[in-house]
Amino acid sequence: MVITMADRPQFNPDSVVPLYEQAADWIAARITAGDLAHGSKLPSERDLAEQWGIAYQTVRRAMQELRERGLVVSRVGKGTFIV
Numbered sequence: 001m002v003i004t005m006a007d008r009p010q011f012n013p014d015s016v017v018p019l020y021e022q023a024a025d026w027i028a029a030r031i032t033a034g035d036l037a038h039g040s041k042l043p044s045e046r047d048l049a050e051q052w053g054i055a056y057q058t059v060r061r062a063m064q065e066l067r068e069r070g071l072v073v074s075r076v077g078k079g080t081f082i083v
Contacts, residue, residue, distance in 0.1 A: 008052055019054055020061035024069070027062070031071055031082060042072065042080045 009026040049056040066072040074080045
């Protein structure tokens with residue numbers, strides 16, 4: 001099941017923290033809070049970029065950051081899942 005991102009994160013483009021890191025931190029916080037359960041499938045990167053009003057490459061970099069943190073895993077042709 002693909003989860004829905006009901007609330008849109010508030011990004012600060014003027015922050016010293018890059019947008020990709022703000023996006024990754026937002027998803028990480030949702031995981032920690034229990035809003036995103038183990039095994040849940042995230043929306044596609046393109047869908048998230050459209051929903052959040054940020055560039056697709058920014059979302060791609062955020063997903064890479066989350067993979068490096070060990071919070072998500074991506075499977076080619078399947079999607080990105082919460083670990």
